[in-house]
Amino acid sequence: MAPNAQAIDWFPLWLSLRVAALATLLVLLLGTFTAFILSHKEFRGKNLLDSLITLPLVLPPTVLGYYLLVALGRSSPLGQFYETVTGQPLVFTWQAAVVAAFLHSAPIYIKAARAVLEGVDYRYQWAAFSLGASEWRTFWQVTLPLARRGLISLATLAFARSLGDFGVTIMVAGNIPGRTQTLSVAIYDAVESGNGQMARVLVLIISIVALLLLWCAGSVSSNDKFLAPYRGLLRRYRAVSVSGA
Amino acid sequence: MINARLIKRFSPGRESAAFELNVHLEAPAGITVLFGPSGAGKSLTLNCIAGFAKPDEGRVLVNDEIYFDAASGVDIPPQRRRCGYIFQDQALFPHMTVRENLLFAASVADHTRLSGLQRRRRVNELLENFQLSDLAARKPAQLSGGQKQRAALARTLVADPRILLLDEPARGLDRPLREAFYQVLKDTRQRLKVPILLVTHDVEECLELADFICLIADGRFLQCGARNQVLEHPASVEAARTLGIFNILPAEITALDPGRNYSKLKVFDQHIEGPYLPGHLLGDHGFICIRESETFVIPNRSKESSNAIELRLLAAEPSARGMRLRLQHDVSVTLPATDYESIRGQTHVRIEIPAAAVWFVPR
Numbered sequence: 001m002a003p004n005a006q007a008i009d010w011f012p013l014w015l016s017l018r019v020a021a022l023a024t025l026l027v028l029l030l031g032t033f034t035a036f037i038l039s040h041k042e043f044r045g046k047n048l049l050d051s052l053i054t055l056p057l058v059l060p061p062t063v064l065g066y067y068l069l070v071a072l073g074r075s076s077p078l079g080q081f082y083e084t085v086t087g088q089p090l091v092f093t094w095q096a097a098v099v100a101a102f103l104h105s106a107p108i109y110i111k112a113a114r115a116v117l118e119g120v121d122y123r124y125q126w127a128a129f130s131l132g133a134s135e136w137r138t139f140w141q142v143t144l145p146l147a148r149r150g151l152i153s154l155a156t157l158a159f160a161r162s163l164g165d166f167g168v169t170i171m172v173a174g175n176i177p178g179r180t181q182t183l184s185v186a187i188y189d190a191v192e193s194g195n196g197q198m199a200r201v202l203v204l205i206i207s208i209v210a211l212l213l214l215w216c217a218g219s220v221s222s223n224d225k226f227l228a229p230y231r232g233l234l235r236r237y238r239a240v241s242v243s244g245a
Numbered sequence: 246m247i248n249a250r251l252i253k254r255f256s257p258g259r260e261s262a263a264f265e266l267n268v269h270l271e272a273p274a275g276i277t278v279l280f281g282p283s284g285a286g287k288s289l290t291l292n293c294i295a296g297f298a299k300p301d302e303g304r305v306l307v308n309d310e311i312y313f314d315a316a317s318g319v320d321i322p323p324q325r326r327r328c329g330y331i332f333q334d335q336a337l338f339p340h341m342t343v344r345e346n347l348l349f350a351a352s353v354a355d356h357t358r359l360s361g362l363q364r365r366r367r368v369n370e371l372l373e374n375f376q377l378s379d380l381a382a383r384k385p386a387q388l389s390g391g392q393k394q395r396a397a398l399a400r401t402l403v404a405d406p407r408i409l410l411l412d413e414p415a416r417g418l419d420r421p422l423r424e425a426f427y428q429v430l431k432d433t434r435q436r437l438k439v440p441i442l443l444v445t446h447d448v449e450e451c452l453e454l455a456d457f458i459c460l461i462a463d464g465r466f467l468q469c470g471a472r473n474q475v476l477e478h479p480a481s482v483e484a485a486r487t488l489g490i491f492n493i494l495p496a497e498i499t500a501l502d503p504g505r506n507y508s509k510l511k512v513f514d515q516h517i518e519g520p521y522l523p524g525h526l527l528g529d530h531g532f533i534c535i536r537e538s539e540t541f542v543i544p545n546r547s548k549e550s551s552n553a554i555e556l557r558l559l560a561a562e563p564s565a566r567g568m569r570l571r572l573q574h575d576v577s578v579t580l581p582a583t584d585y586e587s588i589r590g591q592t593h594v595r596i597e598i599p600a601a602a603v604w605f606v607p608r
Contacts (some may be wrong), residue, residue: 123336126297129323130330131404133353141349145340 008201011178012186015094016206019182020162023101027109027158032151035113036139057107061167064103068172072099094180097173101162109158116150117143149220156217160210247272247408247440250303251293266290266300266464272408272440275456276430279444281487286464287444291410294442295330296323307407307440327356329401331411335393337385343396344381347371347403354404368403375399375429391422395429402433409433409441415450427453448489452476460487482532482606491534492576494554496605498522498529510605513574515554519603531607539602540578542570543595544587553595561585570594 037043038050056064072079074089082090090096120143128138144151166184173180175189183206190199249270257263266286270277279287292298294305296312299320305313307328312321337346351364359367372378375395385393394414401409414430415423431454434441445451451458458475460467467487468480479485485493499516500509506521510533519533543553556572563569568585571577578596588594 121336123332123334124338126295126323127330127332127336127338128349128353129297130295130326130328131350131353131401132324132327132355133349134324137353142338146338 008198009177009186012181012183012202013205015097015181016163016183019094019097019101020159022098023105023162024155024159026098026102027106027162028151028155031106031109031158032113032144035110035117036143038110039114039117040135040139040143053107053110055107056103061165062171065100065168065171068096068099068103068168072096072172091172092174092176092180094173097165097169097180097182100168100172101165103168104165105158105161108161109154112154112157113147113151116147116154119150120146153217153220156213156220160213160217163206163209246274246306246308247277247294247442248306249290249294251290251300251305252302253289253293253298253300264464266293268459268461268464268466270294270442270459270466271469272442272457274438274440276434276441276443276454277457277459278451278455279442279459279461280446280448280451280455281461282446285461287446287461288412290461291330291412291442291444294408295328295410296321296326327404327407329404329406329409331394331397331401331409331414333413333416335385335397337388337393337397337400339385342382342384343377343388344368344372346385346396346400350400350403356405371399371403389422390418391425394418394422394426398429398433402437406439408439409437411441411443413445413447414443415445415447423450430454451488460484462487476536478604479534479606482534482608485532485534485606490536490538492537492540492578493532493534494574494576496531496533498525498527498531498605501525501527508603508605510603512554513556517552517554517598517603518600519605520601522605525605525607529605529607531605533598534604534606535598535602537577537579539599540576541597541599542578542580542584542588543597544580544584552600553597555593555595558588558592558594572596 034053038046069091070076072082072090074080074083074091079090090099124142124146125138128142129135133141164184165182166188169180169182170185170188173182175181175185177186177189181189183202187199187202187206190196190202247270249268251266251268251270253266255261255264264286266289268286268290270279270290279290281287289298293300294307294312300313300315302315303313304311304315307326311319312326313319337343338349341349347368348364351359351368369378372381375398377392377396377399380388380392380396385396388396397414411430415426418426427450430441430443434456443450443454452472455472457470458472459469460475462483467484468475475484476488476490479488479491482493485491494512496510496512498508499511500507501521502508503521503523508519508522510517510519512533517533525531556574556576558570558572560571561568562571563582564579566579567581569577569579572594576596
């Protein structure tokens with residue numbers, strides 16, 4: 001161990017997981033809804049909405065962060081509304097990091113979820129309509145269950161992506177150790193302050209977590225085919241262990 | 246009773262030519278078969294009636310209720326049209342069991358106003374009727390094609406539809422399953438007494454099921470009428486060609502005698518007799534349409550027959566009902582394999598055309 005080793009601070013990891021989980025929840029709720037609107041509704045300004053959703057993918061994080069600071073700052077209507085409801089400002093808190101992570105993962109989720117929802121055979125939905133089911137009911141009981149696998153896989157990707165946001169987070173949530181310092185910000189901080197060991201451990205952790213999540217997303221979306229070759233083996237193992245007991 | 250006047254235009258796309266559907270469909274209770282080649286507009290007609298496609302002009306009436314009227318802007322959503330729609334691949338919800346599929350239909354059909362218990366009873370009744378009780382707990386993926394088809398039909402009937410729309414329902418089923426499904430459909434026709442509109446491009450299916458036939462090609466009806474009317478008296482040479490069960494030969498009327506119910510026609514410089522042809526004049530040029538099943542080969546060359554023409558034999562191929570001979574002028578005729586032996590080696594065969602089977606259509 002290096003002589004100047006410090007104890008590793010695990011706070012950034014837990015904060016990142018919490019932020020990513022909340023952001024993913026938001027993405028699932030708002031993103032799925034938006035994706036449904038985009039995939040199943042025709043309305044004026046649909047292309048504009050689509051472009052707005054894509055915008056965060058191409059703008060520099062600093063620009064997005066700036067927009068968020070303006071939109072959610074203490075003097076903005078949204079920021080003031082948040083402050084009256086919760087009693088504290090939004091910017092430079094860990095909740096602001098949730099907003100940043102949401103913005104980081106929502107565009108990709110919405111775009112892919114739209115494709116997933118459009119990929120559900122329209123005939124199932126027509127069949128439901130012709131039986132008398134409302135659009136709302138058809139969405140909940142037919143379209144969504146049929147798209148479930150794809151959406152879960154996308155949510156896993158959204159979670160992985162939420163873990164990784166750096167630019168917007170540092171703009172709106174700042175870099176307050178123990179309060180708003182997420183994993184990616186902590187890595188930057190560790191490298192800047194010459195704490196190589198801390199950086200290496202965190203880099204390794206985030207890489208492994210991301211890899212695991214991608215693997216999960218892949219095996220969910222490939223319709224369990226990933227596990228199929230091992231299923232017989234598992235069954236046999238279970239049979240053996242039961243009969244052995 | 247369905248009464249639909251539909252006009253829908255499609256401008257040419259990158260991979261599709263311009264298309265216009267322009268039909269007037271009247272379908273009473275019983276099975277009306279929409280028969281025509283792929284791309285004729287059959288499914289589009291169903292979709293317009295069910296509310297999944299919006300006609301540019303026209304109106305759709307079902308039992309005198311307006312479902313759609315372009316002029317007054319009425320467009321009832323598909324949910325309230327109560328059209329039982331059976332899709333080509335059944336479209337049973339794959340994530341639900343058969344029972345859940347039927348219960349879904351029962352629970353969304355709010356016009357029936359059934360209590361939970363009544364719904365369950367109705368679903369059980371239909372499962373029983375369609376011999377699905379033992380399969381009720383299965384997912385659609387675990388059913389055979391025929392079982393899926395029965396389940397799909399049962400599901401639409403749960404909602405007590407006003408009309409039934411079937412889009413090539415027997416596609417992909419092999420012969421025995423097909424026959425079984427036809428029987429189920431005929432029973433349904435007996436029980437339900439609603440207009441049933443069935444789309445197919447399989448002539449056997451059409452002959453088997455139809456009470457009424459609408460021949461459709463390129464977005465237009467060529468002929469609509471009672472089954473036998475359409476089968477025995479095609480309105481035009483296009484109608485006869487669309488059905489695909491006729492031998493069609495160019496002919497000229499050389500004699501007409503209403504008193505003796507007699508006519509004489511010249512076909513490729515040979516003469517055949519037919520019944521009197523009302524509405525046509527001496528010297529009219531046109532076509533005679535004779536059903537393949539009423540065209541016979543005269544096996545013995547020496548045998549005399551008054552009503553026969555001689556045609557060159559192009560090929561002979563075994564078919565389900567014997568040997569199928571292809572003759573010049575696109576004539577085909579099937580004869581038993583044993584009879585084929587007597588004409589084997591001949592370059593020309595004589596075809597007998599029963600006078601009563603002769604049907605003349607103008608050019």
